[in-house]
Amino acid sequence: MTTDPPSTAPSTAKPSVSSRFNVGHLLREPLLGPLVALVIAIVIFSSVSNSFLNPQNVSLILQQSVVVGILAVGQTLIILTSGIDLSIGAVAVFGTIVMAQTAGANGPFMALGATLLVCVVFGAINGGLVTALRLPPFIVTLGTFTAIQAATRLLAGSETYRVEPGVLTFLGTSFRVGSFSTTYGVVAMLLVYLGTWYALSQTAWGRHVYAVGGNPQASDLSGIKSQRVLLSVYVTTGVIAAIAAWAALGRIPNADPNAYQNANLESITAVVIGGTSLFGGRGGVGGTLVGTLIVGVLRNGLTQAGVDNLYQNIATGVLVIVAVAVDQFARRRSQ
Numbered sequence: 001m002t003t004d005p006p007s008t009a010p011s012t013a014k015p016s017v018s019s020r021f022n023v024g025h026l027l028r029e030p031l032l033g034p035l036v037a038l039v040i041a042i043v044i045f046s047s048v049s050n051s052f053l054n055p056q057n058v059s060l061i062l063q064q065s066v067v068v069g070i071l072a073v074g075q076t077l078i079i080l081t082s083g084i085d086l087s088i089g090a091v092a093v094f095g096t097i098v099m100a101q102t103a104g105a106n107g108p109f110m111a112l113g114a115t116l117l118v119c120v121v122f123g124a125i126n127g128g129l130v131t132a133l134r135l136p137p138f139i140v141t142l143g144t145f146t147a148i149q150a151a152t153r154l155l156a157g158s159e160t161y162r163v164e165p166g167v168l169t170f171l172g173t174s175f176r177v178g179s180f181s182t183t184y185g186v187v188a189m190l191l192v193y194l195g196t197w198y199a200l201s202q203t204a205w206g207r208h209v210y211a212v213g214g215n216p217q218a219s220d221l222s223g224i225k226s227q228r229v230l231l232s233v234y235v236t237t238g239v240i241a242a243i244a245a246w247a248a249l250g251r252i253p254n255a256d257p258n259a260y261q262n263a264n265l266e267s268i269t270a271v272v273i274g275g276t277s278l279f280g281g282r283g284g285v286g287g288t289l290v291g292t293l294i295v296g297v298l299r300n301g302l303t304q305a306g307v308d309n310l311y312q313n314i315a316t317g318v319l320v321i322v323a324v325a326v327d328q329f330a331r332r333r334s335q
Helices: 023-027 032-048 055-064 066-080 088-106 108-132 137-156 167-172 184-202 204-214 216-221 226-251 263-273 285-304 309-334
Strands: 174-177 180-183
Touching (some): 032 285, 055 180, 055 184, 055 285, 066 088, 066 204, 066 226, 066 263, 088 108, 088 226, 108 137, 167 184, 167 226, 184 204, 184 226, 184 285, 204 226, 216 226, 263 285, 285 309
Antiparallel strands (some): 174 180
């Protein structure tokens, strides 16, 4: 008795709805959710306000997002390594004071150099404490945040320093592209995103950052010097904080020790909403840019709708919780 071989003809059965639309697959695409949320927010607010999509208002949203958007790039690098930086905003504010004080006696270029040096030193201190002493990044940066904030007030004497128009305010200079007006600060922000995206996606350093954040033990076994990579990430974050300080003086030509009090948390908000996992190794600056725009669109749209700032904070907080919940769900699905 013989049996027929199994048929090799291709199956003509149609894929089920669940196989064509797999929620788990969508959740594994970190950029997709934030993009959908951004589009929905734009549609809602443009229907509420006729002026929401005006070129002037779009330019305003971009300009208001510059400082936190740049800081969020550095925050993305830290979170990709499964850390968090509570001090990055305080470092940038300290940089504005150094820049304003140095410029008076030594000129703007020396001021920019001094600011870069100071911010890099702060980044190296954070990175050194995390790598050499193996302290949790949350505790390290919480401590340095408190210390830097106090040092900023001591350095400034609780005074605000006026910055003369010129090199230090250059990133606030506007220019036109057709009928659309924007500033060089927006261009600088986009260049920071582009450069960081290239470093993360096209270089060995970027692959090592993801590896260290995803599984530090495995990265050590594969020959990656994890502690060196971590230190380089914190130093790079210092460089980014210095750029944010320069952009801050372009936005408002006053070095105020009390400025950007919530920049640390706002940068974390943009990163989390943008789909970068708090557990490290998943996400990127593309999502962070979208997350920054979501926060900017949300605040601008709610302001145009006449919603009180306190309710805007509530809405932003709820959005962060939802983003973290989605990240947790996606993480469980992938295990």
